[in-house]
Amino acid sequence: MVRSVIVPEGYDEIGPFAERAEELGYERLWIGELWGRDAFVALTEAAQLTSDIDLGTAIVNVYGRSPATLAQAAASLDAEASGRVVLGVGTSTPKAIEDLHGVPFENPPRRLHETVELSRAFLQEDGRVEYEGEVFEVADFPALDADVPVYAAALGSANRRATGRTADGWIPHNIPFDHLDDAFETIAETASDAGRDPDAIQTAPYVPAAVSEDADAAYERVAAHLAYYVGSGEGYRNAVAQAFPDAADAVAEAWREGDRDAAREAVTQEMIDALGVAGTPEEAREKLDDVEAIDAIDESILVVPAGTGEEITRTTVAELAPR
DSSP: OEEEEEOOTTOOOHHHHHHHHHHTTOSEEEEOOSSSSOHHHHHHHHHHHOSSSEEEESOEESSSSOHHHHHHHHHHHHHHTTSOEEEEEEOOOHIIIIIIIOSOOOOHHHHHHHHHHHHHHHHHOOSEEEEEOSSOEEEEEEOOOOOOOEEEEOOSHHHHHHHHHHOSEEEOOSSOGGGHHHHHHHHHHHHHHTTOOGGGSEEOOEEEEEEOSSHHHHHHHHHHHHHHHHHHOHHHHHHHHTTOHHHHHHHHHHHHTTOHHHHHHTSOHHHHHHHOEEESHHHHHHHHHHHHTSTTOSEEEEEOOTTOOHHHHHHHHHHTSOO
16 A cells, blocks of 8 residues: 655645655655646656655646646656656646636546547657547657656546546545445446556545644544535535535535535535544544555545645644654
């Protein structure tokens, strides 16, 4: 079991955080990207200050860069990190793609499929790359000969099918942990149909986590994280609604009405336990052990919720470290 951690949102000191994560025994450090911070540049600093911890993007979107640009950036980072890189990509949301990047959020599953497939070809194949898809065409360019796995963040069934056809790993978010086995079946069936080995596809879910001697404060941070995603993204709401239909609807309705407090209050204790890890150090460690004991999970990616204060962030990262 791999235990990894995402650099907390808004955390500026990437290098020191990477050094500390490596000291604590985390096997992989991930960094997200929406706006204001380039994931590949930030991870280059981490690569220069560490020697053992793997480095990954979780996630960069598939609309803001072409597959060639993604592959080029990942290969350059991998060379700097001496072969420690994983490229994690996803479709992101209409808000981020249309309002920030200024491009239509069209056919996300196809875009994900072709981006992963073509990026892997550039990164992992020998010789020259030829590709003809619905979105991208490439003619006679050399592969980069970089052994960089490509993971796909996917919630809906169409994106999971794209993952099964193309990706080395799957990053789910807001699918209840005990539902991951069933959700992976779509990936496994599609992979088998494509002549791929489903067992070779790694499952690495986000695990929203908060640890504090004040258990209520920890629960509140994870509840706020879940309320934000369920309230602001229909895909996330649908994923949670598979297990908690009434609660997910209540959270989403309160969020749409602009009542953030009510949205957070609508997150039940059952949702927190099914979708995250929160509590005192002892409670949280026990819960994380239970999550990692699920057969469907190969790697847990700890996510300290955005807006969490420095004290709880520091406590969470330290108390849930592998050693």
